[in-house]
Amino acid sequence: MLKTALAERLWPRPPLWMSALGAAAIALLIVYPFVFTASFSHHLMILILLYALMAQSWNVVAGLSGQISLGQAIFFGIGAYSSSVLFAKYAITPWAGLLVGMLLSALAAIAIGVPTLRLRGHYFAIATLLIGSSVQIVFQRWDWVGAASGLYVPIERTAPFFYLQFHTSKVPYYYLALGAAAAGYLVVWKLRRSRLGFRLQALRDDPDAAASLGIAIARHKVLAFMISAAMMSVAGTFYAQYVLVLDPERLFSTEISIIVLLMSVLGGSGTLWGPAVGAAILVPLSEYSRIWFGGTGRTIDLIIYGILILLVCMWRPSGILSLLEERIRRRATMP
Amino acid sequence: MSPLLDVKGLTKRFGGLTASADVAFEVNKGEIVGIIGPNGAGKSTLFDLITGFQPPDAGCVLLDGHDITGLRPDRISRLGVARTFQKLKPFPDLTVTENVIVGALARTSDMKAARARALESLAFVDLLEKRNHFARELSTGQRKRLELARALATSPRLVLMDEVTGGVDQRSIAALIALVVELKQRGLTIVMIEHNMQVIMGLADRILALHAGRPIAFGAPDEVRSDAAVVDAYLGSVDVAA
Numbered sequence: 001m002l003k004t005a006l007a008e009r010l011w012p013r014p015p016l017w018m019s020a021l022g023a024a025a026i027a028l029l030i031v032y033p034f035v036f037t038a039s040f041s042h043h044l045m046i047l048i049l050l051y052a053l054m055a056q057s058w059n060v061v062a063g064l065s066g067q068i069s070l071g072q073a074i075f076f077g078i079g080a081y082s083s084s085v086l087f088a089k090y091a092i093t094p095w096a097g098l099l100v101g102m103l104l105s106a107l108a109a110i111a112i113g114v115p116t117l118r119l120r121g122h123y124f125a126i127a128t129l130l131i132g133s134s135v136q137i138v139f140q141r142w143d144w145v146g147a148a149s150g151l152y153v154p155i156e157r158t159a160p161f162f163y164l165q166f167h168t169s170k171v172p173y174y175y176l177a178l179g180a181a182a183a184g185y186l187v188v189w190k191l192r193r194s195r196l197g198f199r200l201q202a203l204r205d206d207p208d209a210a211a212s213l214g215i216a217i218a219r220h221k222v223l224a225f226m227i228s229a230a231m232m233s234v235a236g237t238f239y240a241q242y243v244l245v246l247d248p249e250r251l252f253s254t255e256i257s258i259i260v261l262l263m264s265v266l267g268g269s270g271t272l273w274g275p276a277v278g279a280a281i282l283v284p285l286s287e288y289s290r291i292w293f294g295g296t297g298r299t300i301d302l303i304i305y306g307i308l309i310l311l312v313c314m315w316r317p318s319g320i321l322s323l324l325e326e327r328i329r330r331r332a333t334m335p
Numbered sequence: 336m337s338p339l340l341d342v343k344g345l346t347k348r349f350g351g352l353t354a355s356a357d358v359a360f361e362v363n364k365g366e367i368v369g370i371i372g373p374n375g376a377g378k379s380t381l382f383d384l385i386t387g388f389q390p391p392d393a394g395c396v397l398l399d400g401h402d403i404t405g406l407r408p409d410r411i412s413r414l415g416v417a418r419t420f421q422k423l424k425p426f427p428d429l430t431v432t433e434n435v436i437v438g439a440l441a442r443t444s445d446m447k448a449a450r451a452r453a454l455e456s457l458a459f460v461d462l463l464e465k466r467n468h469f470a471r472e473l474s475t476g477q478r479k480r481l482e483l484a485r486a487l488a489t490s491p492r493l494v495l496m497d498e499v500t501g502g503v504d505q506r507s508i509a510a511l512i513a514l515v516v517e518l519k520q521r522g523l524t525i526v527m528i529e530h531n532m533q534v535i536m537g538l539a540d541r542i543l544a545l546h547a548g549r550p551i552a553f554g555a556p557d558e559v560r561s562d563a564a565v566v567d568a569y570l571g572s573v574d575v576a577a
Contacts, residue, residue, distance in 0.1 A: 005466055010450055195444045198429075202437040205426035209482075212386065212420070213489055214412035232395040268570075270428070324532040329430055330467050 011193060014328045029178060033171045042170035046242060048283045049177035050235045053184045054256070055263035056277030057231035060188060062261070063270035064197065066204030067117060070257050071128030072114075073133045074227040075105040077251040079236025084153050084246050085145055087163070094164040098237045103234035106226040113222040120207070129254065136252035151246040164241040165179035173242050180238050181276075184231050189272055191227070200224050201270075232260075262305055268319025277321055281308070306308055337400045339364045339493055339524050345384050345394035347377075347548075354380040355391070356548040362493070367515070367525045369539030369556075371532070377548035378528045379421050381409060382495050386418050387411045393464030398493070412441065417491035419482045421498050421528070427471035431481055434470050456488040460514060476503040483514070494518070496527040500534055512538065536560065 013019075028035075033042055053077065061069050082104055083097025085087040140148040156163040166172040191197045199220055203210035207217050240246060250256075260275075263282050270275025282305060289301040312319060338361035347355040354377045362368045372380050380406060383389040385396050387408040394402040403411055417438075426434050435453035436446075443449050457463045460480040473481060477564075479499055486494055500508045508531070515538055518525060529535035535542065535556070542559040544552040552562040559565055 001463050002454060005454045005458075005463055006451060010447060153464075193446065194495060195440045195446070195449075198433065198437050198440055201433075202426050205428055206424045208388065209420065209424035209426065209485075210437070211388075211408035212412055212418050212424075213438050213485065214409050215437075216407070216409045326469070329433075330469065 006124045012328055018324065018328070033174050035128055039170055042174050042286060046170065046173050046177045047287065048279050049174075049181040050239055050242075051260070051263060051279040051283050052261045052276040053181045053235045054176075054232055055267070055279050056181075056184050056188055057228045057235070058260040058304070059232065059269055059271075059275045060191070061225050061228035063264060063274075064192070064204065066219055067221055067225065068122070068261075069128045069225070069228065070125050070254070070261070071112070071132035071135075072130075072228070072232050072260050073252050073254065073256040074108060074132050075232035076236040076256055077135065077139065077248065078105045078108060079233030080240035080251050081139070081236075082233070082245055083164075083237040084151055084240045086192075088151060088154055088155075088320040093162055094237060094241055095162075098234060101233040101237050102230040105229040109225040109229035110222060113225040114218075117221040117225065118218045129257070132252065132254060132257055136248055139248040139252060146246065148248065150248055151188040153240065153244040153246070155244070164238075165244070173238075176238055177242075180234050183235065185272065186274070187227075192272065196220070196223065204270075237284070255280070259305075262309060265319060266308060268321035271319065271321045271325045273325075274319045274321040276317075281298060338362055338397075339366075339399055340526070341397040341400075342381075342385065342387070343395050343397070345381065345396065346392050347380055347384055347389060348392055353548045355384060357394070358545070358548075358550050359394075359549065360543045360553050362524055362526055364524055365519065365522055366540045367519055367527065367538055368537040369542040370526065370528045370545065370546065371530075371535060371542060372545035372557075375547070376545040378545055379497055380548075381545070382418060382526075385411075386416060386495065390417065412489060415492035415547055416485035416495070417489050417493070418495040419479070419497050419499065421488050421501070423475070423478045423482055425470035425478050425481055425485075426452075427469065427472070429470060430466070431457065431468055431470055431473070432466045434481055435485045435488045438485040441489040452490075453484075453488055456484040459487065459517075460484040461510065476507045479503060479511075487518075491523070493524045493526070496525065498528050498530060500531050509536065555565075 032045060054072065058069060058072050061067050079101035082101030083094040085090040086097040086100060087094055112128065112131055116124045139145060145151060156165050157167065160166050160172065199215045201208065202213065203217050203220055204214055211217050236251065259282065263278030264275045266281060267276065267278030285304055286301040289304065293300050316322065340362040342361065343359050345355055345358040358381060360368065370381065372378050380389065384391045387406050387410065389402060390405050395402055398414055398416065403414060426437065432450065432453055433454050436449050439449040441453035454463065454466065457466055459484050462477060462480050462484060465477060469480060470478070483496070483499060499511055503511065512534060515525065539556055542556050543550060544559055544565045546568040551564045551568055552559045
């Protein structure tokens with residue numbers, strides 16, 4: 001039996017229909033802007049892709065390592081401000097700003113994580129929530145970066161790819177968002193199959209048992225938080241380049257921190273594709289409710305979110321996609 | 336030859352309760368030492384003190400002559416000390432193989448090698464059949480074997496087993512005893528907390544008896560069995576041979 005077991009694939013292959021569905025989805029994503037040509041279709045999909053990345057970032061710290069962060073907006077804002085401020089003040093390309101944002105976010109994750117992640121229980125969730133609000137207040141008071149009125153990213157019509165500004169079409173933004181999301185999901189896909197990924201899942205399931213197997217708990221939690229923060233920062237940079245305006249009220253809002261959590265939980269936290277599914281459901285819900293109900297739509301989408309989360313908690317607490325992934329890992333669909 | 340594990344004057348108080356009082360014993364390489372004592376005697380606390388899960392108030396723990404007192408659990412694990420928990424701690428949302436891979440990753444970062452090591456370890460505890468189940472789906476006896484496989488996958492020098500036969504049916508106990516004997520033959524050093532007198536008397540080279548946190552006897556099974564303090568304080572009216 002050992003021989004049979006050793007001969008099995010290290011990672012079970014998903015059943016054919018799942019692979020086919022995945023391939024079709026990838027193909028559709030690639031041709032999407034040319035099939036759906038309306039500007040709003042592009043806008044909707046850009047938001048879905050960015051939110052898919054943001055929800056995945058939450059999924060790394062919470063789904064994989066089990067630490068509930070309620071402050072992801074901190075890194076979204078840092079990413080947005082890093083690239084925009086560097087460009088507005090020093091005409092530095094947002095590509096460099098992207099990297100600076102990732103670095104600053106990872107450093108912020110260390111600063112927040114080192115004191116709070118050693119504690120067990122809900123301290124981390126509460127700390128990130130409060131620090132998130134404090135960071136927002138700091139940016140709203142900070143004159144150098146425009147304080148409460150924020151910052152406009154100066155319009156630049158030359159070298160669009162260098163300055164990441166496209167004024168005639170949303171299609172380039174679409175592919176940038178697709179690229180960023182794809183990169184993020186690729187990283188997490190690799191991470192989940194790596195030693196680090198296994199260790200994070202182990203300490204999520206049982207920190208004592210993980211420690212007894214040689215895993216440095218606090219260091220690994222901080223590491224997961226750093227990766228999560230850097231991913232969130234990337235979404236922030238691309239979002240800022242897309243809307244070209246920095247509003248601290250919106251960028252650092254607790255709402256963003258909560259929505260990425262909801263998306264991940266709805267789709268299936270801890271799974272690879274759950275956050276993307278959550279984003280694909282919740283973003284259109286929010287955008288269409290805004291269209292249909294006008295200004296009041298902002299609250300209606302939250303009501304619908306609430307109902308959806310309630311339904312998922314009742315029927316499938318581990319999220320929509322968890323069943324699929326468990327079937328693959330259990331190899332139940334294999335002959 | 337210095338002992339592999341040398342425990343000296345280990346003391347732990349929780350408020351007014353002394354869970355461990357001046358406990359001293361040593362374990363030689365390749366030896367099986369049993370720890371007995373009634374509930375609340377401080378057996379599991381002793382394991383927590385040795386493996387770094389609780390800091391002792393006094394005393395020290397030497398591993399192969401090196402002081403490991405107060406080190407973090409993960410550091411102690413990396414020095415070659417593995418343990419199982421009385422209150423089982425599987426990773427419920429990982430499969431059985433994945434659980435043991437986490438243990439194997441302590442010694443290698445290569446996933447293929449870790450998986451091969453994990454499967455060997457699972458074969459050793461006869462749990463290969465369940466390899467693709469989630470750990471939460473296993474029975475108590477299977478979880479015990481999973482926890483043992485996971486601990487062994489870290490390639491330890493010393494294993495601390497906390498009641499591996501507790502809550503396991505009679506037939507499985509025989510299999511578990513055979514496993515422990517096999518591990519000893521492979522040269523592993525073992526400390527085991529055990530409630531089942533028959534099991535521990537047959538397996539252990541030496542036995543440490545605890546009562547209310549205090550060591551009351553340490554020696555060969557026959558000596559401990561007939562020790563007046565042990566019979567009096569721990570066994571009371573219970574017939575040891577039963």
